[in-house]
Amino acid sequence: MxxxxxxxxxxxxxxxxxxxxxxxxxxxxxxxxxxxxxRPSGSGNSSSSVNAxxxxxxxxxxxxxxxxxxxxxxxxxxxxxxxxxxxxxxxxxxxxxxxxxxxxxxxxxxxxxxxxxxxxxxxxxxxxxxxxxxxxxxxxxxxxxxxxxxxxxxxxxxxxxxxxxxxxxxxxxxxxxxxxxxxxxxxxxxxxxxxxxxxxxxxxxxxxxxxxxxxxxxxxxxxxxxxLTSAQLLTLLDQFHRDQKATEPEMKERITKIVSSVTRVYMKIVQLWMQKGVLYDTQHEFFVEDTERSNAMSSTLLSPEKCCHAYWAQRYRLLPDRLPAFLLSQADEVFLAGKYLNILRQCNVTMKLLQQPLAYNPGETAHEEIIKDSYDLPARKLLSVLSKDHNLSLHIGNLRSYFLLQEEGFAETLLDKCQEHLQCNVDRLIPEKLQTLLTETLQKSSDLFKDMLRCQLKDCDVATQLARRHKPERSEAESQESSSEAEEPPEVLNLYGYESLALRYEAKWPLSFVLYPQLLEQLQILQRVLLFLHYVRRSLTLMWQTPSEGSGLKSTKRFGNLRQRMLMCMLNLEHHIVLDIAEPRWKSLTVTVDKAQNIDEVLNKLEITVDECLRFGLLPTADTYTKALFTLGHVCLNFCRFVESPPDGTWQEFEQVVGEYEEEFDSFLGGILELVGELAKTSGSGERESCKQLLKRLEGFCKCSEMD
Structure with a gap:
């Protein structure tokens, strides 16, 4: 060439x-x-060509x-x-x-x-x-x-x-x-x-x-x-700055200027979202996405039916692949600040918004303080609105009173008024009648929000309800395909009223942002277990106070010992959930609510408290534990029915049947102790401590007492 x-x-x-x-x-x-x-000096030769x-x-x-x-x-x-x-x-x-x-x-x-x-x-x-x-x-x-x-x-x-x-x-x-x-x-x-x-x-x-x-x-x-996405590019440039040696200050300063200049556009999106609650992201670069695409402003008021915890949980999504590394530690604060501003708008709350320029300069922390201030303002305001205008702390106290059955005389009065209904099959019960009885139970209560408590008849037992919560997530298509089947109850419900009766707390917006249905359902599971244990204990107590006429039960030591062990076993199972698990955590929750600086402190503490009460109280990792609990209770109820209507026969035959109930009770209680003992060896630290407390409470009721 x-x-x-x-x-x-x-x-x-x-x-x-x-x-x-x-x-x-x-x-x-x-x-x-x-x-x-x-060009030759003084030459005027016109034959020379430029292209030559x-x-x-x-x-x-x-x-x-x-x-x-x-x-x-x-x-x-x-x-x-x-x-x-x-x-x-x-x-x-x-x-x-x-x-x-x-x-x-x-x-x-x-x-x-x-x-x-x-x-x-x-x-x-x-x-x-x-x-x-x-x-x-x-x-x-x-x-x-x-x-x-x-x-x-x-x-x-x-x-x-x-x-x-x-x-x-x-x-x-x-x-x-x-x-x-x-x-x-x-x-x-x-x-x-x-x-x-x-x-x-x-x-x-x-x-x-x-x-x-x-x-x-x-x-x-x-x-x-x-x-590269915008976030990946910003992360890359920030890493270049971090990799520069301190011995080359001039080079580091140049990279700092470049990173600061490039991040300016992205940080303006962050500032607009955090301080105004507005998403202006035409090129889909920001890590917060509004799933409700609309020409209307974000502050447009929603209908009361649409505005709920589930709506706000789904409306905004956090997309990690659009998140620059230098904002990773504060991603939640950025995400929640704009979300809370829009929730406050939905509540018709007026407030003076923050107006602080937000920029990122590598090696400095000024942007972190501004992000924190931008988050604190709506998070504090939302807590103030819920606490002062909607009495949040009183409602949280009601959850303990009603769902953990700690309102004095509440459980006993409710069971007394509903006694006849609770012994019927759930198919024969009328919810409106039970609601009337609940209203009568709360009539003398000084609680300002007692009308928010409702009766509900569940279509499944507690073990099934608990299993549904822990069912692994399926694909959207599978969920839609089986949703109708899962929601439809069986034609005949083999449940008694005392197994099916549950309480609901109807928190309205914006209170429902904290007391949302999924959280209340966890407490409802605990409430159903506690109500069942209380019902069994009450049945055993009434049997002792009003023995069947002519049966002479008080003079039978074997019967008295079995009934006493059953009663104390039910009492200790109930006390384990309430006193060992729920009470200390609820006291800690109350302290947090009183001292909280923002809404997330309350929300996170409440979610942790409810989760631990359910997890450590019912050990949901062991599906058989809750079933065994109810089976043991049914043994006690069957024993009560037998005593209330004993068959005609000799005392020897009566004692023989009592012995059979004794063996059955010991067998099921022994199975529970064995299961809890295994869980104590294999579970996490929290579950292990709960199992040890439960074993300590129940071990004294397993062995049969000597008979006359």
Whole structure:
């Protein structure tokens, strides 16, 4: 291949990565100088053509992009001219302009097949005819050519990309601001060269600091060329800043300015969301997404039926793949701040919004304080609204009173009024009648919110309800396919009223944001178990107080011992849930509610308290435990029914049946103790401690007492 063609190809390829204006400017200067050098003094020869290839002594002009680039015969030049020519070529090369004596260290025709990232790795070499001292000086800074081409090509390709995101454009702008100093240096060097004020040593000295700078810029540009989201790009740039050594303060400052400039657009989205509750994210870069796409403003009031905890739990989503690493620790605060502002709007609450500019400067923590303040304002306000305007602490106290049956006389009065109904099958019960009896039970109560308590008849036993909560998540299609079957109760419910009766607490918006249905259902499960245990204990107590006429039960020691063990067993099972598990946690919850600074402290503590009460009280990890609990209770109830209506027969036959109930009770209680003992060995620390407390309470009731 002709050398001239190779140079032309190289020039065209490199020129593709340069600013066209810059290239034209440089080429015209070369062209003008070439014309002035080759125009004979006083000559007016009109036959000379611009397109001809004039020759004068050692100069040979080669066409480059329509202009003429002089190619000097170095062997015939003195050292002073060599130095001037080398400085000229280096200045052009550092600006990305092809020069005669600075060549890439690969075949020129390979450049056309390389991408911009690979070009940045190309190393350049000088013509070996140059003086060795000159080449030694210049070789140290030659990598600057490849770095410059890489950065400049990234800038141009990004600017020409129609679908480029705002973050990438911001990076290009930041590069342009930083590169302006480099452009000014090139212009100064060229001026000094023309005015004979520059030597090669001085040129290398002035250019050398940019070697490390453009190397980092080139690395940043190469890493940013891949398909990265805005969050990934911001994380990458922030990591570049962290990787910079403290011994290079100037380089670290430059990277700081770039990161601060690039993150400005993203942080404006964060600020608008946190301080106004408005999502303005046209390019889907922000890590918070509003699932309800609408032309209306976020503050549009919803209908009362739609505004609930489930709605707000689903409306906004946090997308981790759009989250920059430097916001990772405060992602929840950012997410919740805007969400709470919109909830407060829904509650028609007016407040003075925060207006603090939010920016990210690497190595500083000012943005963290602003984010914290932006979160605290709506989180505190929401707690204040729920506490002062909606009596949140009183409602939380009601959960303990009613669901944990701690309201004095409540459980006993309710069971007494509903006694006849509770012994019937659930299919025969009328919810409205039970609600009337509940209202009568609460009639003398001083509770201002007692009307929020409702009766409910469940279509399944407690073990089934508990299992539904822990059922593994299925795909959306499977859930839709089986939802109707799961919700439909069986045609015949084999449940008694005392097994089916449950309490509901109808918290209205905005109180339902904290006391939401899923949370209350967990407490309802505990309430059903406690009510059942209380019902069994009450039945055993009444049997002792009013024995069947003529049965003579008080004089039977075996019967008395069995009844007493059953009674104390039910009492200790109930006390284990209430006194060992629920009470200490509820006291801690009460303290938290009184001292809380924001709504999340209350919400998180309430969720943890309810979860631990259910998890440690009923050991839901063991599905058989709850079933065994109810089976043991049914043994006690069957024993009560037997005593209330004993069959005709001798005392020996009666004692034999009592012995059978005794063996059955011991068998089921022993099975529970064995199960709890195994759980104590394999469960976590919380469950293990609960199991030990339960074993300590029940072990004394397993063995039969000696009979007369």
């Amino acid at each position: 002709d050398p001239g063609d190779l140079d032309n190809d190289f020039a065209d390829t490199v020129r593709f990565h340069l600013s066209r204006d810059e290239l034209d400017r440089q080429m015209r200067k070369i062209h003008d100088r070439g014309d002035s050098l080759n 290839l004039p020759q004068q002594e050692s100069w040979i002009f080669e066409s480059v992009g329509g202009y003429y680039l002089p190619n000097e015969d170095l062997a015939k030049m003195p050292l002073q001219h060599q130095e001037q020519l080398l400085m000229r070529d280096l200045i052009y090369a550092f600006s990305g302009v092809p020069s005669s004596h600075v060549k890439p260290d690969i075949q020129i025709d390979q450049i056309s097949e390389m991408n911009s990232v690979d070009i940045s790795r190309v190393r350049f070499r000088l013509d070996e005819v140059f003086n060795g001292a000159f080449r030694a000086l210049a070789n140290d800074v030659l990598p600057l050519v490849g770095y410059y081409i890489s950065v400049q090509s990234f800038i141009e390709q990004t600017n020409m990309s129609p679908s480029c995101g705002r973050t990438r454009l911001a990076l290009v702008t930041a590069f342009g601001d930083q590169m302006q100093e480099y452009y000014d240096l090139q212009s100064k060097l060229e001026t000094d060269l023309q005015e004979k004020k520059l030597n090669l040593k001085e040129l290398v000295r002035q250019v050398r600091p940019w070697l490390s700078i453009l190397k980092v810029f080139s690395s940043m540009a190469c890493s940013s060329r891949s398909k």
